[in-house]
Amino acid sequence: MPQTMFAKLWNSHVVADLGDDTALLHVDRHILHDLGGSRALLDVKERGLKVHNPELTYATIDHTVTSAPGRQGTIPRGVELIHALRTETAAAGIRLFDIDQPGQGIVHVMGPELGITLPGVLLVCGDSHTCTHGGLGALAFGVGWSELNHVLATQTLIQRRPRTMRVRFEGISAPAVTPKDLILALIGMVGTDGGTGYAVEYAGGTIRDMAVEGRLTVCNLSVELGAKMGFTAPDEKTFAYLEGTACAPKGVSWLRAVEAWRQLPSDHDAVFDREVEIDVTKIAPQITWGTSPEHVIGIDGRIPDPAMIPNAERRQAVQLALNYMGLMPGEAIAGTPVDWVFIGSCTNSRLSDLRAAAEVVRGRKINPRVRAWVVPGSEIVKRDAVAEGLDQVFLNAGFEWREPGCSMCLASNGEQVPPGQRSVSTSNRNFVGRQGPRARTHLASPAMAAAAAITGTITDVRRLGTGK
Amino acid sequence: MKKFDRLTAVAAPLMRANIDTDIVIPINRMVGNSIRGTLGKWAFSSLRYLPDGSDNPEFVLNRTPYRDAEILIVGPNFGCGSSREPAVWAIQERGIKAIVGSGFGDIFYNNCFQNGLLPVVLDPAVVQAIAEEVEQSQGTSHVSVDLEKCEVTTSSGKRYAFSLEPRRRTALIEGLDEIGATLKLDSEIRAFQARDREDRPWIYTSRANA
Numbered sequence: 301m302p303q304t305m306f307a308k309l310w311n312s313h314v315v316a317d318l319g320d321d322t323a324l325l326h327v328d329r330h331i332l333h334d335l336g337g338s339r340a341l342l343d344v345k346e347r348g349l350k351v352h353n354p355e356l357t358y359a360t361i362d363h364t365v366t367s368a369p370g371r372q373g374t375i376p377r378g379v380e381l382i383h384a385l386r387t388e389t390a391a392a393g394i395r396l397f398d399i400d401q402p403g404q405g406i407v408h409v410m411g412p413e414l415g416i417t418l419p420g421v422l423l424v425c426g427d428s429h430t431c432t433h434g435g436l437g438a439l440a441f442g443v444g445w446s447e448l449n450h451v452l453a454t455q456t457l458i459q460r461r462p463r464t465m466r467v468r469f470e471g472i473s474a475p476a477v478t479p480k481d482l483i484l485a486l487i488g489m490v491g492t493d494g495g496t497g498y499a500v501e502y503a504g505g506t507i508r509d510m511a512v513e514g515r516l517t518v519c520n521l522s523v524e525l526g527a528k529m530g531f532t533a534p535d536e537k538t539f540a541y542l543e544g545t546a547c548a549p550k551g552v553s554w555l556r557a558v559e560a561w562r563q564l565p566s567d568h569d570a571v572f573d574r575e576v577e578i579d580v581t582k583i584a585p586q587i588t589w590g591t592s593p594e595h596v597i598g599i600d601g602r603i604p605d606p607a608m609i610p611n612a613e614r615r616q617a618v619q620l621a622l623n624y625m626g627l628m629p630g631e632a633i634a635g636t637p638v639d640w641v642f643i644g645s646c647t648n649s650r651l652s653d654l655r656a657a658a659e660v661v662r663g664r665k666i667n668p669r670v671r672a673w674v675v676p677g678s679e680i681v682k683r684d685a686v687a688e689g690l691d692q693v694f695l696n697a698g699f700e701w702r703e704p705g706c707s708m709c710l711a712s713n714g715e716q717v718p719p720g721q722r723s724v725s726t727s728n729r730n731f732v733g734r735q736g737p738r739a740r741t742h743l744a745s746p747a748m749a750a751a752a753a754i755t756g757t758i759t760d761v762r763r764l765g766t767g768k
Numbered sequence: 769m770k771k772f773d774r775l776t777a778v779a780a781p782l783m784r785a786n787i788d789t790d791i792v793i794p795i796n797r798m799v800g801n802s803i804r805g806t807l808g809k810w811a812f813s814s815l816r817y818l819p820d821g822s823d824n825p826e827f828v829l830n831r832t833p834y835r836d837a838e839i840l841i842v843g844p845n846f847g848c849g850s851s852r853e854p855a856v857w858a859i860q861e862r863g864i865k866a867i868v869g870s871g872f873g874d875i876f877y878n879n880c881f882q883n884g885l886l887p888v889v890l891d892p893a894v895v896q897a898i899a900e901e902v903e904q905s906q907g908t909s910h911v912s913v914d915l916e917k918c919e920v921t922t923s924s925g926k927r928y929a930f931s932l933e934p935r936r937r938t939a940l941i942e943g944l945d946e947i948g949a950t951l952k953l954d955s956e957i958r959a960f961q962a963r964d965r966e967d968r969p970w971i972y973t974s975r976a977n978a
């Protein structure tokens with residue numbers, strides 16, 4: 301019987317069938333971070349248990365550390381958590397990629413870049429955007445804190461088998477339309493619960509032609525579609541991306557692994573529980589207007605008018621979102637004044653993202669009323685970007701060039717958009733209060749965020765064009 | 769873990785769609801290793817408090833009799849977004865023991881079972897009907913959730929059956945310890961790893977490179 305890639309990934313990790321469509325699954329890779337990592341290790345220790353496989357577990361620091369140049373000023377609770385993570389990972393024999401070391405970075409940037417993430421692995425992390433790693437062909441998903449303890453103590457996880465969904469992106473996207481725009485457009489179409497209960501495979505010609513970093517961006521937003529897991533089939537690009545990375549297999553082991561990875565893609569006739577097809581030629585650069593990633597329109601679009609929405613509940617939801625965002629119904633979204641621009645997060649902080657933003661910024665100055673940050677996703681991204689001179693492009697334009705971490709995506713390190721201010725952000729959540737209490741977030745691609753920084757308003761990057 | 773069998777209580781309707789876990793508990797209240805027991809006060813902060821810190825009189829849990837609610841009736845896709853388990857803790861610390869809705873965020877749903885908070889999934893129209901009955905009675909109409917019978921009943925006598933996998937149901941009723949149960953299968957886990965080392969040796973050797 302033809303199998304989906306999901307079935308191959310799932311079946312190869314079943315340790316025991318527990319009935320009710322539920323299985324005990326082997327966890328091949330587990331990454332801890334500062335927000336929950338030390339607490340989990342302490343919990344396990346308190347129960348008198350040991351970490352089952354410390355050699356399959358990695359850790360890094362991203363959520364609570366300051367991104368200020370020189371790393372001065374991490375909030376006191378962050379300092380405590382980071383200290384505890386160092387102590388507890390050392391005691392358990394877990395490899396920590398610490399601040400200022402190559403390898404440190406946002407979990408979902410450093411995992412793929414170091415080859416901790418590999419095709420075919422089952423990877424978990426106490427963070428919902430773990431689906432990002434699916435862009436290398438891994439079965440990767442976020443787990444809660446109790447589940448995380450379970451993984452540490454047993455190297456397994458109890459999970460109910462999700463249904464399968466395939467999203468096929470077809471066609472060649474217009475200039476300035478990036479992987480971020482494609483996935484936002486999908487969320488706009490099917491809604492933030494369109495993928496709930498599904499493992500989503502992104503396929504089609506557009507995905508095949510897409511660079512690996514773009515696939516990571518697409519998979520990153522799976523959870524905003526409601527899907528815990530999203531992935532793409534591994535191919536030659538995936539192998540090229542991974543070969544020679546720090547943790548990838550070497551020599552004969554590499555050849556054997558690649559051989560196995562070639563068997564992972566869905567069989568030709570595999571059947572999915574749900575199929576969606578998207579013509580990417582119709583997609584414009586996207587921007588969110590509301591407080592859910594599904595509140596998204598093309599940059600040439602208008603802010604929705606609640607009066608035009610027949611369904612009472614939806615009407616009210618749109619009205620609430622517009623009140624929070626301080627936007628007028630029916631107006632063009634382009635031209636809305638902006639106070640902050642944040643280029644960073646596990647969605648869009650890789651080298652290709654910084655290059656795309658720098659291309660718009662080069663030779664220009666940001667609007668003086670805007671505060672604009674670039675926060676590279678990892679120490680390696682930062683060093684590569686500096687080697688190319690991208691830091692100078694941003695600094696010359698008036699951006700702040702910061703140290704790698706989650707920073708203003710979540711504000712768990714205290715770096716916030718001030719109340720009532722408007723931010724264009726390359727992150728993944730425009731939720732109420734996400735970037736700080738009463739902060740107003742518009743999600744967009746790196747190029748679109750860069751354009752907003754230059755003009756001081758939400759701007760169609762296609763009109764602005766590239767810099768000099 | 770808290771056990772759950774049956775409950776009759778005040779139910780508070782909170783029917784907004786897509787209430788994400790950032791709304792349930794803001795991040796700044798959950799940074800730290802000893803946050804348990806401190807979260808109830810911050811549950812639903814952005815809805816519950818006005819910018820000056822006073823109670824928002826319009827928020828359902830700030831109104832009598834809903835203040836004493838032990839059941840939440842929620843809109844679609846409740847608990848979407850972040851995997852933060854403190855969202856479940858905050859709801860529990862606020863006194864809620866069961867949530868009735870038409871669909872939940874996947875990770876939030878799993879987290880509920882880990883902590884003995886019962887998420888009940890019913891048809892959207894049924895959830896709406898329950899919310900309306902409660903609202904029409906101004907909250908005096910209580911709701912019962914019975915996990916033994918897998919049934920929700922309202923004061924007017926309407927009964928709605930819900931389904932739940934037997935293993936999850938048993939775990940809630942008995943307050944099962946999942947880690948303990950899995951460790952009983954440790955010989956199977958080790959046998960899996962031994963076989964897997966032959967099939968996929970690269971999984972187990974990466975660390976040597978790093």
Ligand code: SF4
Pocket residue numbers: 362363406407408427429645646647705706709710727728
């Ligand atoms: S960058 Fe944002 S979304 Fe990604 S892991 Fe960090 S806080 Fe979470």
